Amino acid sequence: MTQETQKSNNVLIVVAIIGVIGTIATAAIAAFASYNTTKMAQDIELTRIALASTQQQGGITQASNVFTQNFDGADGSFDTNVWVCPSGSCNAQNVFQQNGTLVFKFNTLEISPETWGVFMKSEATWKMGNLISLEGKLQIGTKTKGGTWLGLDNSSKCSIRAKPDVDIPIIYCDLSSGGTTEYSTPDLQVEFDKWYLIRIDYDPITQEQKYYLDNNLIGRHTPKSSPDLASVSLGAWREQNQSVDAYIDNVVVRSRP
Numbered sequence: 001m002t003q004e005t006q007k008s009n010n011v012l013i014v015v016a017i018i019g020v021i022g023t024i025a026t027a028a029i030a031a032f033a034s035y036n037t038t039k040m041a042q043d044i045e046l047t048r049i050a051l052a053s054t055q056q057q058g059g060i061t062q063a064s065n066v067f068t069q070n071f072d073g074a075d076g077s078f079d080t081n082v083w084v085c086p087s088g089s090c091n092a093q094n095v096f097q098q099n100g101t102l103v104f105k106f107n108t109l110e111i112s113p114e115t116w117g118v119f120m121k122s123e124a125t126w127k128m129g130n131l132i133s134l135e136g137k138l139q140i141g142t143k144t145k146g147g148t149w150l151g152l153d154n155s156s157k158c159s160i161r162a163k164p165d166v167d168i169p170i171i172y173c174d175l176s177s178g179g180t181t182e183y184s185t186p187d188l189q190v191e192f193d194k195w196y197l198i199r200i201d202y203d204p205i206t207q208e209q210k211y212y213l214d215n216n217l218i219g220r221h222t223p224k225s226s227p228d229l230a231s232v233s234l235g236a237w238r239e240q241n242q243s244v245d246a247y248i249d250n251v252v253v254r255s256r257p
Contacts, residue, residue, distance in 0.1 A: 065132075065254060065255050065256060065257050066252065066253070066254055066255075067122075067124055067251075067252070067253040067255075068250075068252050068253075069082060069122075069251040069252075070100060070249065070250055070251075071100055071101055071102045071248075071249060072100045074097070075096070075097055075098050075099070076092070076096060076097060077092055077096060077097070078090075078095060078096065078102060078120070079097075081123065082122060082123060082124075083120045083121070083122060083123065084120065084121060084122075084123060085118065085119070085120050086119060086121065087118065087119050089117075089118045089119075090118050090120060093105070094106055094118060095118055095120070100249065101247050101248070101249045102234075102247065102248045102249065103245075103246070103247055104118065104148060104235070104236035104244060104245075104246040104247070104248075105244065105245055105246075106146070106238045106243055106244040107243055117146070117235055117236055117237025117238065118236060118237075119233070119235040120233075120234055120235055121153050121231045121232060121233045121234075122231045122232040123231075124231065124232075125229045125230065125231045126229065126230055126231075126253065126255050127228065127229060127230075127255075128155075128202070128226050128227055128228060128229065128230050129204050130204070130255045130256045130257075131202040131204075131230065131253070131255050131256075132201070132202060132254040132255055132256065133199055133200065133201045133202065133252075133253070133254045134150070134151070134152060134199065134200045134202075134232065134251075134252070134253050135197065135198065135199035135200070135250070135251075135252050136150045136197075136198060136234075136248060136249065136250055136251040136252065137195045137196065137197050137198075137247075137248065137249045137250045138150060138158070138159075138160045138171070138195070138196050138198060138246075138247070138248060139160070139193065139194060139195045139196065139246070139247040140160050140161075140162060140169060140192060140193075140244070140245065140246045140247070141192060141193055141245030141246070141247075142192040142193060142245075143243050143244075143245055144162045144169070144192070144238075144242075144243070144244045144245050144246060145162055145163070145164045145238060145239045145242030145243065145244070146161070146162065146236065146237045146238035146239050146242055146244040146246070147159050147160055147161030147162060147169075147236065147237060147244075147246065148160060148234070148235065148236040148237075148244075148246035148247070148248060149233075149234065149235060149236070150198060150232070150233070150234045150248060150251065151173075151200070151232075151233050151234075152200075152230040152231070152232065152233055153227075153230060153231045153232070153233040154177070154227045154230070155175065155209075155223070155226060155227060155230055156173060156174065156175045156183075156200055156209050156211070156221070156223070157173065157174065157175075157233060158171065158172070158173040158198035158200065158211065158213075159171070159172060159173075159174070160190060160196060160246075162192070163239070164239045164240075164242060168189050168190075168191075169189070169190050169191070169192060170187040170188060170189055170190065171187075171188050171190050171196055171198070171213055172184055172185050172186070172187050172188065173185045173198065173200065173211035173218065173219060175209075175221060175223055182221075182223065183219075183221040183223075184219075185211050185218045185219030186218070186219070188213060188218065195247075195249070196213060196214060197212075197213070197214050197215065197250075198211075198212065198213055199211075199212040199215070200212075204256070206222060207222050207223060207226060208220060208221070208222045209221055209222070209223065232253060234248055234251070
């Protein structure tokens with residue numbers, strides 16, 4: 001091989017190597033640019049969510065996909081623009097706001113001796129398939145023989161209850177209709193005069209519901225059927241010839257827009 005031929009081959013090899021390096025560099029630059037574009041889009045979306053417009057009035061905070069009721073309005077009647085009482089049994093003596101909390105108070109001298117309770121639901125409704133979670137805080141006082149609950153109308157709810165013949169209250173979540181229970185978590189012993197956080201998560205694909213107590217999973221169930229629309233359901237009841245001091249706070253519904 002002549003020196004000229006060898007030089008020519010060396011030049012071709014160098015040119016080929018430069019071409020490969022150029023291709024790799026171009027691909028790396030394109031990948032980096034794609035990453036930056038994706039990250040920028042994610043940052044913009046997070047900023048959009050963080051800056052979602054909210055309106056605050058009477059303790060209610062509403063954003064594009066969050067409903068919150070902290071009962072922070074003035075002491076007295078609950079907000080009838082947010083809650084309705086279908087049974088008509090709510091009055092200023094047995095359901096009211098106090099110190100930033102919704103209070104249920106039933107005295108045996110004020111109402112009939114039979115088992116009795118009140119039921120309220122939110123004016124707002126959500127498509128069941130759009131729901132992400134429902135959460136809130138529950139508490140009952142030491143004089144309570146009965147309980148309080150939070151859930152969705154015609155769907156699952158979580159309750160804290162004190163039975164007349166038992167000194168220790170319990171918390172459980174269940175799905176019941178017409179006196180028939182389709183599912184219930186185990187009864188968990190809790191304490192009087194202590195707040196407990198309950199949460200129900202909803203899977204839009206499988207329809208499974210997961211139940212949490214203080215962020216600990218206590219059960220899961222897929223309902224046989226679900227309503228198309230859902231509203232928040234809450235209330236309290238008392239056992240026969242008994243009294244109730246029950247409290248609900250920090251109700252939050254998260255949903256997809």
